[in-house]
Amino acid sequence: MQLSNLQRLVGSVANNINQIARHANSTGEVPPEAAATIAHAKSVIIRIDRQLADMAGR
Structure with a gap:
C-alpha cells in the first residue's frame, strides 16, 4: 500500500x-x-500501523 x-x-x-x-x-x-464505526476505525488504524512498520523494515 502506498503512502x-x-x-x-x-x-x-x-x-x-x-x-x-x-x-x-x-x-x-x-x-x-x-460503536461499529469506531471499531472499524480502530481496525483500520491497526492496519495502517502494521503497514508503516513493514515499510520501515521492522
Missing part, C-alpha cells in the same frame, strides 16, 4: 469520527452506528 493510499485512508477514518462527534455535540446523543 498516498494510507493518507487517504486516515482522512476517511478521521472524517467518519468527526461526523460522529459533530452529531453527538449537536444533538447530545451518540448515533447508534457509532
